[in-house]
Amino acid sequence: MIRLKNGIIYDPKNNKSAVKEDIWIKNEKIVSKPSAEEIESAKNQGSYQEIDLKEKIVMPGGVDIHAHIAGPKINTGRVLRPEDHRHDNVPKKGGLRSGVGSTVPTSYVTGYRYSLMGYTTVMEAAGPPMKARHIHEEFGGLPFIDKGFLVLSGNNYFVLKFIKEKNKKALKDYLAWLINVTGAFGLKVVNPGGVEAWKEGKRLRGIEEKGTHFNLSPREILLALAEANDELGLPHPVHIHTNDLGSPGNYKTTISTLDLLKDYRKHITHIQFSSYGLNEESKIKFVSAADQIAEKVNNDDKLTVDIGQIVFGEVTTMTADGILEYNLHKLTGSKWVNTDVEMETGSGIVPMNYKKKNLINGIQWAIGLELFLKIDDPWKVFLTTDHPNAGPFTAYPWIIKLLMSRDYRLKMISEMHNKLGNYTDIAELEREYSLDEIAVITRSGPARALGLANKGHIGVGADADITVYSRLESKDKIAEVFAHPEIVIKSGKIIVEDGKLVEKLREGKTLVARPDYDKNISEIIGEDFKNYYSISIENYPVSDSYFNNLEVIPCS
């Protein structure tokens, strides 16, 4: 039993803003104040601990709705880039394993660094179903945090086939089966139709064009998946990486996508990459379309987004959007990995460097911030860097500082390209995020969008995932405060004390959904599976032996 007293609580879900209150923890949960007898008996058993937080900031543990932290892509990124980790060595210490960091850290170091930043739940953003077993293997060595993964489904053979056949039942059953057998948490859709087109050596633009094997438009795929996702009652809405991501003028595709899905729940991820305008007159042809996108977000109550904020410096881009990585490779000349996964998806990796002085990179940076500042409701917009695509997750505290301090933004802008003002109005925006709003975009909002009722808040019944930050004495200190919380509690256990990790590995939970389905589906897909996959369907499901600590998040 732990009593946290004298903390200043920011718990937006429970409408607590800077409230001084006790928090009680028993086992893995937050509880109401125990009775005097209970407290007494805990004291007698020596299991009572009282921590005086001395008016420090208390928030729920951070929740990252989209990052690439485990599985074949990030791991190939590790192999590809010894130069990335050479200078960021993490020695073993006590019970903590060693590793390396930088943009594609090893699994242990990923767990350490999220924990040290006060984050306790992270969603791996894109898993190829056929390699799901690999993700779970790494999850077993990704300490402290709770994690799950979104399974790629927007270019899947059976998905496309059932959509083509207008067989809604089979589509739903198949998706539910896929989530079950891969141990996934939700559905990810990446450039629907476009990745299959890339494998066929074609290109699709917008969401109307048809042209791949099943002759479906992205429109048809998006609509069917959003509908199936809602009907399955999955905790998290369909998680979409839009078509045309990364290309100038793509905001129109994003807007058509939002119009198309106006009646469905949806999460658009790293929307910064999908908010690009096209200006034929300008030499760089590229301009912010954050206004148009923010307006859409402000008027859609079934929509949430995360930003994918650009951070200047080294990144390792990686996505299931194979053709996007090909384009990035052509643009930068950097080394390029592509892996096509049969029947399911593609993927690619290209290292990059976002430069402060580069005008295009500057505009991308500004678009992300514009969106943060122009989307009115913080419950709709979440902090991500699409780690390690737009920046490493370890940069979050500095992004928080940009959001909370206009002075800091202006200082950054003064160091950037002097023409930046022609393409974005970022310098004029006066809004500054409050601590409550920061709590929303870094924990309460993403937890709600993920459908994790026990996360993102510190009400009674919540998971005891809690972060304690030092008092914010001046705006200069924002980044330091958020980079180094003093105490982090995960599932009721202290994992960070005095800003340091406890020297003992703990395994967090793997979060999965288990939607129901008609068992007949494996027969229905059996013949094609046998013919066109290179493994047998019996060897496809990830068995329970890969899960040490599983939590099933209920469907509605």
Added chain:
Amino acid sequence: MNEESKTYQNIICTFCGALCDDIEIKVKNNKIENIKNACAISRKKYEHAQKDRTVPQIKGKEVKYNKAVSAAAEILSSSRNPLIYGLSSTTAEAQKAAVELAEKCGANIDSTSSVCHGPGTLAKQLVGMVSATLGEVKNRSDMMIFWGANPVEAHPNHAKRYSILSQGMYRKNRKDREIIVFDVRKTPTAKLADHFFQVKPNSDFEILMALQMLVSGRTPTSEDGRIGGIELVKLKDLAEKMKKVKYGSVFYGMGLTMSRGKYMNTWAAMSLVRNLNDYGRFVMIPMRGHGNVAGSEITMAWQTGYPFAVNFSRNYPRYNPGEFSAVDLLARREVDAAFIIASDPAASLPHEAAEYLKKIPTIVLDPHWNLTTEIADVVIPSAVKGIGASGTVYRMDHVPLQLRKFLDDSWPDDASAVSRIGELIEND
């Protein structure tokens, strides 16, 4: 005892990197009675799997299992600079435990990768690699090029399941594909090909560079009209064809990665394949030999950040092929003890390196006797993976599969042996 026989379907064969997962095995009285769908290599290996099994030994004398394990722990904990080597024929679970053990002992850890496909990985770190899973190639590839790879002999079911003779979605059979072989000799695979290009030994690099030039519209110079033994006009033809196919594929073997030029050869092949994606699609896949050599790179990478040749003497992983690779450490006599996991370096490493193993305390963990067990100070037996032991393995294209044991074995598996040694060192 006389049990009913039981048939297991879709068993995964681990005897090469192709990891065929459609083997059917009939078991009776804890013995294999019948095997279906296995290739000749596989069949032979299954038949021998329960023969020539090791027993726990210290200095040639049979001892209790636990004694051998403790002796191994003692050797490793008193060593100043140990080497852990092998890994490519064991499960990911054992590889994981081996990395942890290496960290604990401040050891060097390296896999057989550094003497087979390691150069390919070094090349990948320079240019990246355009790849695909095997089913993708089966379904789509209209041109398959085998370069220094001879699956008909080394991966006998490969052709039928994934490549030359497979039945895919868009490429239904042999006629839908053009098969091309580059090799120094006319291999059985070459006999199945539409075109065979006989490579003058050690000139892969020149040929690949010539193809790269031809693809980009330039013509390499050659006095005798040949490059690496092949007529320039033929290469020109091929370059044109490569630009026209929809989904080309290159399977490359040790004929490419280990011939002169090593990683530069693979670098050239990777660059060529990459550039071909400006026309149609083109991918490449390494033909990995050992059943889980891909897994050794994958497991090392997520735990240490690096695929092989890692040193833990500073308590964090450092990577330097050439410095921390087993061959070099042994040849330079820098290590003072060796733990060999599921591999036979006495047979496969250069003579000098193998010779040095005799001079230092050497532990071998292996289900079967081999040349290295003969010189080992400690032998630890283990269950045969995929038969008497379960676990995770990764196919040559990084597809992970879970092995299911179907026989009871007398010995614990590799993973538990390695973990046990780690625990003993911990409690020291």
